[in-house]
Structure formats: C-alpha cells, structure tokens
Amino acid sequence: MTSTNSSGPSHPLERVLFEVKHTIVGQDTLLERMAVALIADGHLLVEGVPGLAKTLAVKSLAAAISGSFQRVQFTPDLVPADLVGTRVYHQHSGEFRTELGPVFANLLLADEINRAPAKVQSALLEVMQEHQVTIGRETFRVPEPFLVMATENPIESEGTYPLPEAQVDRFMMKVIVGYPTQAEEQAIVGRALRPPEPPQAMVTAEELIAMRGRARQVYVDPAIVDYAVRLVAVTRSPATAGLGELERYVTYGASPRASIALVTGARALAFLRGRDYVLPHDVGELALDVLRHRLVLSYEALADDVDADTIVTNVLRAVRTPEVVLRNR
Known part of the structure; x- marks a missing residue:
C-alpha cells in the first residue's frame, strides 16, 4: 500500500489552503x-x-x-x-x-x-x-x-x-x-483591526x-462505487434498507449525478489528504454535502419538520459500509 504524504501531490493544495487561512478564520x-x-x-x-x-x-x-x-x-x-x-x-x-x-x-x-x-x-x-x-x-x-x-x-x-x-x-x-x-x-x-494582507499565489x-490529471489516477475500488450507488438508491426507496418510515417524506431521491459526485468527490478528497486510494470514509464524509440538495421532500416532511440532512444521516446508518481490502496498493 502506497501513501503520498508530505511530498505527495496534495502538498501544493495544502499550501493553497494554508495561504487562504491567512485571510479566512475558521470555515x-x-x-x-x-x-x-x-x-x-x-x-x-x-x-x-x-x-x-x-x-x-x-x-x-x-x-x-x-x-x-x-x-x-x-x-x-x-x-x-x-x-x-x-x-x-x-x-x-x-x-x-x-x-x-x-x-x-x-x-x-x-x-x-x-x-x-x-x-x-x-x-x-x-x-x-x-x-x-x-x-x-x-x-x-x-x-x-x-x-x-x-x-x-x-x-x-x-x-x-x-x-x-x-x-x-x-x-x-x-x-x-x-x-x-x-x-x-x-x-x-x-x-479586522489591521490592514489585510493579500493572499499570495x-x-x-x-x-x-495538472493536479486534476494526477487526481484521476487515485485508485477507486469497485466496492467504493457499489457503496456510493447503494447510498443513492436508498434515497429513492428508503424501504429497501429498512427505512420504511421515511418513504412518505421523500418524493424524489437523488439522481445518478449524485453517484458520480460521491465517487469523484471522494477521489478528490483522498488526493487532497495525500492518499492514492479512496476509503469508504471519504464517501461517507461527503454524503451530506452531495445529497442534501438533491432530495425533493414531500409536504408531510415539511409538516413534521424533517429535513434532508435527517434523511441522509439515517441512510448512512442503514447502508452497510464495505470492507475494502487494498492489496497490492
């Protein structure tokens, strides 16, 4: 298993984020x-x-x-x-x-x-x-x-x-x-009390x-793709994962674009953190941001004060996380 840490391809982006943090606090x-x-x-x-x-x-x-x-x-x-x-x-x-x-x-x-x-x-x-x-x-x-x-x-x-x-x-x-x-x-x-320093390039x-090209070389195990597709599928039909009580809250689930965004986003996140392979945790970490705006909720969800984040969180708990064995990596 190969890891690219401080000297890996993520290093330039780490410098970029560090430079932005000279201006931005938190976030x-x-x-x-x-x-x-x-x-x-x-x-x-x-x-x-x-x-x-x-x-x-x-x-x-x-x-x-x-x-x-x-x-x-x-x-x-x-x-x-x-x-x-x-x-x-x-x-x-x-x-x-x-x-x-x-x-x-x-x-x-x-x-x-x-x-x-x-x-x-x-x-x-x-x-x-x-x-x-x-x-x-x-x-x-x-x-x-x-x-x-x-x-x-x-x-x-x-x-x-x-x-x-x-x-x-x-x-x-x-x-x-x-x-x-x-x-x-x-x-x-x-x-705010002192003159701001403009960020350096x-x-x-x-x-x-060029970094985009290197990020496309990050290894994505087929089990990761299957995990992302299963997550998106459950947003369309929660009952398939034992979440029948959520069926009445979801009018339309996420589209196939969500599956693509989960996998490509997880690959970019792994690259950003200095790895040349994707973990199921990367998919789970991005799931809320990728899925929350793609769910069309029913009026019953609005009446019961159920939001998309609640539904996605329940989906993440219900869908089994794969065990990815990274042999020969």
Missing part, C-alpha cells in the same frame, strides 16, 4: 469542499447568513491559485446577457461585436442566486456543464479551471425564486456555513489542471 469545511470541487471539476452551492466571509473565501482562493475572480450580485432585474454576455452593434464600424460577460473567470461567485428569475439561473446551465457559452452563432470556452460558487441566504424568502431542480442538480455539493466559534470570532475581529492554473 475549514467550506475551504476543503472548495478545494475538492476544484480538483473534481464541480461547483458549489453555499447556504449561510450574511457576514460569514463566503465572498472573501472565493476571492482569496482565486488569488492563491493566481486565477481570475468575478462576482455577480443576482437581483430580480438581472437578464441572461448580464451574465454570459451579448452582441453589441458598433455604429462607427457597422459591425456586431461580442462582449463577454462575467462568467469568463476561473472562479465565479453568484451571490444570492435565488434572487434572480429562473431564466437567469438557467443561463448558468450550459456554462456549468459544458464550460462554454453560446452567444449568437458563436461558442466561447471559459478559462480553466472553472468553478461556480453560488450563495443562498436562508433568512429571507420574500422576493426570491427557488432554484429549479435541473439547476440545483448541476451543483456537485451544497455546503451549510454556520457561525464561527467565540474564539474564531475574536480572531476575526482582531484581524501558491500555484498556477496550469499546475492545478
């Missing part, structure tokens, strides 16, 4: 999930109240990988052209020219994405899945690596537009950001793309 889970999404070529949906450094986290990460960063504040009057770009007529030359929108960046922050109507939210569908934008008859590729991080505010629901299921399913993970501890908040206030975009 370890969010920062790690952002790194997983970068390596696994996924996108993040983040839910948290205002003031928890969601914007600063993305901006700092973009600086640490020497990438470009764009922030779009989603509002009800936003139109798709404000996001992806449009063709503009120039009177002096008599020609139409394409003006590219803010999605052409390495890290895009879609702030309060549920405040824009569905047609604007759907404008992200093509670029999130295909990493390209079609304007008129031309197709433009976005720079690589490309990460969309969208935020939602859980404390205000007036004037918001719930994300369509097709849009939500494109996000690899949904991370819930909570308040900092008292010690962390004291450190936050202390840092630790890796280039080209080096990050």
Whole structure:
C-alpha cells in the first residue's frame, strides 16, 4: 500500500489552503469542499447568513491559485446577457461585436442566486456543464479551471425564486456555513483591526489542471462505487434498507449525478489528504454535502419538520459500509 504524504501531490493544495487561512478564520469545511470541487471539476452551492466571509473565501482562493475572480450580485432585474454576455452593434464600424460577460473567470461567485428569475439561473446551465457559452452563432470556452460558487441566504424568502431542480442538480455539493466559534470570532475581529494582507499565489492554473490529471489516477475500488450507488438508491426507496418510515417524506431521491459526485468527490478528497486510494470514509464524509440538495421532500416532511440532512444521516446508518481490502496498493 502506497501513501503520498508530505511530498505527495496534495502538498501544493495544502499550501493553497494554508495561504487562504491567512485571510479566512475558521470555515475549514467550506475551504476543503472548495478545494475538492476544484480538483473534481464541480461547483458549489453555499447556504449561510450574511457576514460569514463566503465572498472573501472565493476571492482569496482565486488569488492563491493566481486565477481570475468575478462576482455577480443576482437581483430580480438581472437578464441572461448580464451574465454570459451579448452582441453589441458598433455604429462607427457597422459591425456586431461580442462582449463577454462575467462568467469568463476561473472562479465565479453568484451571490444570492435565488434572487434572480429562473431564466437567469438557467443561463448558468450550459456554462456549468459544458464550460462554454453560446452567444449568437458563436461558442466561447471559459478559462480553466472553472468553478461556480453560488450563495443562498436562508433568512429571507420574500422576493426570491427557488432554484429549479435541473439547476440545483448541476451543483456537485451544497455546503451549510454556520457561525464561527467565540474564539474564531475574536480572531476575526482582531484581524479586522489591521490592514489585510493579500493572499499570495501558491500555484498556477496550469499546475492545478495538472493536479486534476494526477487526481484521476487515485485508485477507486469497485466496492467504493457499489457503496456510493447503494447510498443513492436508498434515497429513492428508503424501504429497501429498512427505512420504511421515511418513504412518505421523500418524493424524489437523488439522481445518478449524485453517484458520480460521491465517487469523484471522494477521489478528490483522498488526493487532497495525500492518499492514492479512496476509503469508504471519504464517501461517507461527503454524503451530506452531495445529497442534501438533491432530495425533493414531500409536504408531510415539511409538516413534521424533517429535513434532508435527517434523511441522509439515517441512510448512512442503514447502508452497510464495505470492507475494502487494498492489496497490492
């Protein structure tokens, strides 16, 4: 069994996260999930109240990988052209020219994405899945690596537009950001009293793309794939794992994208932690973030105050964890 620790391929990303932590206090889970999404070529949906450094986290990460960063504040009057770009007529030359929108960046922050109507939210569908934008008859590729991080505010629901299921399913993970501890908040206030130091670039975009290639070499045992598929299958039919009491709470379970996200995310997490093999624990650790936004709950679940995290937690307990024997690794 081979392990790649301090000198392994995860070392550059560890330096990146350490550099970001010069600016961000706490938020370890969010920062790690952002790194997983970068390596696994996924996108993040983040839910948290205002003031928890969601914007600063993305901006700092973009600086640490020497990438470009764009922030779009989603509002009800936003139109798709404000996001992806449009063709503009120039009177002096008599020609139409394409003006590219803010999605052409390495890290895009879609702030309060549920405040824009569905047609604007759907404008992200093509670029999130295909990493390209079609304007008129031309197709433009976005720079690589490309990460969309969208935020939602859980404390205000007036004037918001719930994300369509097709849009939500494109996000690899949904991370819930909570308040900092008292010690962390004291450190936050202390840092606010002195001028901030901008993060230094630790890796280039080209080096990050190369790390993606090395992460794809991380060994995934067939039992790990079977475990991820069984977890997702139980979200669709809880009774198959002895969870018949949850059947009335789930209208639709997770899609096959969830199985893919569990395996690719676990592979990226193993790479980030310096291993060249995936453990069942990696899948279980990401299960809440990968599955919570993919479950469509019934009105009975809302009435009984049962949320997706409760259902996923019960599924994790009910599904047997495989014993992976890593011979010849």
